[in-house]
Amino acid sequence: MRVLHRASQRVFSRTAGVGQTADSFGIVVDQGAEWFTLWCGIQPDTAPRIAALRVA
Incomplete structure (x- = not known):
């Protein structure tokens, strides 16, 4: 799991194969x-x- 602070990071991480984000x-x-x-x-x-x- 990776902790993210921006929605754009979440989208990038999911397309890069990260299974869970928070x-x-x-x-x-x-x-x-x-x-x-x-x-x-x-x-x-x-x-x-x-x-x-x-x-936001």
């Missing part, structure tokens, strides 16, 4: 949300933000 959007957004919770005491909903990144 992005790191969930990890990055969830880490930011945890820090936001520590600072502000509010836990944001991360699912819409992750979905928006995957569409």
